Amino acid sequence: MISVTDLLLAIRPLHVCIGPTGHIRQVGKSFCKLGIDDPTGSRFLEVFEILRPAKPASMSELRDLAGQVLRLRLRAEPGLGLRGLVVDDRADGAILDLSFGIAVVDAVQRFGLTAQDFAPSDLVMELLFLQEAKSSAMAASFSLNARLNGARLAAETDALTDGLTGLHNRRALDGALARLGQSDTEYAILQMDLDRFKQVNDTLGHSVGDAVLKRVAAIVRSQTRQDDLLVRAGGDEFVVVCPGLTDDLRLTSLAAGLIRAISEPAMIDGQDVTIGASIGIAVSRMVVRCDPATHVSRADVALYAAKRSGRGRHLFWTSGMGDSLADLDLPAAQSRGG
Amino acid sequence: MHGLIFRTLEAFISDAFGPDRWAQAVAFSDLPITSFEAMLQYDAAYFPILLTACAQNLDRAPSVILEDLGAYLITHQNHASVRRLMRFGGDTFSELLHSLDDLPGRTRLAVSGLELPHVHVREPIPRNFTIHCTGTPTGFGHVLVGLLRAMADDYGTLAVLDHRGVRDGAEIIEVQVIETAFADDRGFSLAETEAAHLG
Numbered sequence: 001m002i003s004v005t006d007l008l009l010a011i012r013p014l015h016v017c018i019g020p021t022g023h024i025r026q027v028g029k030s031f032c033k034l035g036i037d038d039p040t041g042s043r044f045l046e047v048f049e050i051l052r053p054a055k056p057a058s059m060s061e062l063r064d065l066a067g068q069v070l071r072l073r074l075r076a077e078p079g080l081g082l083r084g085l086v087v088d089d090r091a092d093g094a095i096l097d098l099s100f101g102i103a104v105v106d107a108v109q110r111f112g113l114t115a116q117d118f119a120p121s122d123l124v125m126e127l128l129f130l131q132e133a134k135s136s137a138m139a140a141s142f143s144l145n146a147r148l149n150g151a152r153l154a155a156e157t158d159a160l161t162d163g164l165t166g167l168h169n170r171r172a173l174d175g176a177l178a179r180l181g182q183s184d185t186e187y188a189i190l191q192m193d194l195d196r197f198k199q200v201n202d203t204l205g206h207s208v209g210d211a212v213l214k215r216v217a218a219i220v221r222s223q224t225r226q227d228d229l230l231v232r233a234g235g236d237e238f239v240v241v242c243p244g245l246t247d248d249l250r251l252t253s254l255a256a257g258l259i260r261a262i263s264e265p266a267m268i269d270g271q272d273v274t275i276g277a278s279i280g281i282a283v284s285r286m287v288v289r290c291d292p293a294t295h296v297s298r299a300d301v302a303l304y305a306a307k308r309s310g311r312g313r314h315l316f317w318t319s320g321m322g323d324s325l326a327d328l329d330l331p332a333a334q335s336r337g338g
Numbered sequence: 339m340h341g342l343i344f345r346t347l348e349a350f351i352s353d354a355f356g357p358d359r360w361a362q363a364v365a366f367s368d369l370p371i372t373s374f375e376a377m378l379q380y381d382a383a384y385f386p387i388l389l390t391a392c393a394q395n396l397d398r399a400p401s402v403i404l405e406d407l408g409a410y411l412i413t414h415q416n417h418a419s420v421r422r423l424m425r426f427g428g429d430t431f432s433e434l435l436h437s438l439d440d441l442p443g444r445t446r447l448a449v450s451g452l453e454l455p456h457v458h459v460r461e462p463i464p465r466n467f468t469i470h471c472t473g474t475p476t477g478f479g480h481v482l483v484g485l486l487r488a489m490a491d492d493y494g495t496l497a498v499l500d501h502r503g504v505r506d507g508a509e510i511i512e513v514q515v516i517e518t519a520f521a522d523d524r525g526f527s528l529a530e531t532e533a534a535h536l537g
Contacts, residue, residue, distance in 0.1 A: 109529050112527065112528075113528060113529070114527070115528065126447075129447070129448075130447055130448070132422060136448070137449050140377055144375050144376065144378070
């Protein structure tokens with residue numbers, strides 16, 4: 001029959017045999033990999049520190065821990081947690097069987113351990129295999145997520161952008177108004193229609209019409225602030241939302257500047273093109289709060305009033321105009337789009 | 339069928355013959371997909387259609403493409419993790435062969451949902467192995483031949499591998515290990531970590 005010490009050497013690479021005096025008599029072959037001098041002959045409690053469930057100070061106290069799971073560490077490698085079992089050797093000494101537990105992944109990296117440093121019956125190779133396979137699969141998963149996220153952001157941008165002019169679209173306007181409605185920010189809405197655009201489109205063709213819309217978008221971009229939301233709401237309808245801008249003088253100057261620049265004759269595809277613009281303005285004020293849809297509707301009412309009073313001009317909404325197009329007389333409302 | 343299988347075919351054809359050849363093969367196959375993701379599931383019926391399209395476009399037998407794909411998985415730097423995971427199978431090429439029974443189980447551990455054929459290995463005469471593969475994807479035996487040939491090189495072992503066709507629904511592979519220290523072992527350290535990922 002094989003002796004106990006030879007059996008331990010054959011099958012347990014991380015065991016420690018301690019004599020009655022508390023000195024180490026034998027260690028498993030993998031201890032030499034852990035960057036410490038051969039601990040044989042040293043006092044066990046000077047090489048190892050037992051952390052849980054108790055801190056024994058003598059051999060008898062150590063043997064009293066038999067049957068319990070110990071948490072311990074090498075004093076030379078305090079960062080590396082070990083766990084193990086104490087067995088009373090019935091000759092006033094003790095035998096400890098140790099393992100790295102979950103710290104095995106770090107231990108393999110740190111000490112360059114190999115399959116031979118572990119018992120063949122140990123599941124450590126499966127654990128390492130899983131750890132590596134999991135990392136690879138996670139990397140593939142992250143890369144898929146990154147690509148999907150990029151595609152999502154691009155689709156979201158597309159969904160909020162007017163393809164022709166690169167301005168925002170009505171969907172973006174609805175989102176921005178909903179956010180403004182939730183905040184305390186005051187703002188102005190400028191609703192702008194082009195005058196004589198329909199004639200240009202009908203007589204000079206859609207490509208000239210498209211070029212006109214792009215030119216108007218460029219003018220709107222150049223005359224507004226970074227924070228303003230610029231929207232082509234459809235056809236020849238444009239909307240500018242100006243957060244924090246409620247000063248009548250500055251809004252007047254902005255509206256007049258837009259109308260002046262848009263009304264200048266332009267040469268497009270070798271054709272002289274002259275259009276105009278009308279603008280209605282509604283301003284939200286803290287003192288009389290109402291929802292953004294009401295302001296949009298008021299800006300629309302002011303726009304029709306501007307068109308009715310001769311086009312090529314802007315008007316601020318006033319309470320005398322009413323809150324909706326139904327409050328205006330019908331012939332004026334029908335003049336839209338001319 | 340797991341996207342990794344499709345992704346591997348796509349990566350192999352693109353890396354070995356150029357992305358244009360992959361695009362041509364996909365166009366020829368008439369499938370509604372042009373590129374595959376490793377972490378999505380696809381209709382299993384796509385695989386034989388794609389393989390046939392690749393074979394016609396490249397003027398090679400499907401079995402040759404699958405064998406080269408197996409070797410590519412082990413030797414190409416983009417898939418260094420596959421080689422490492424295979425090396426967990428054993429310290430020698432023969433040990434690796436004996437571990438192949440575990441291959442489908444290990445694969446499932448690595449990537450849940452990735453189902454491979456059942457593999458059964460016997461060594462009736464020392465150094466003469468017979469491997470039976472049963473199940474889908476059909477043709478997996480050819481991939482295994484290419485993969486094991488590359489692994490034999492990796493271990494520095496001289497071995498002769500042969501796909502013997504299908505018998506009783508199982509693909510049969512015969513392996514003869516001739517010389518275990520034929521060339522240098524490329525080596526394997528548990529501690530090594532590589533950033534490369536599957537697929």
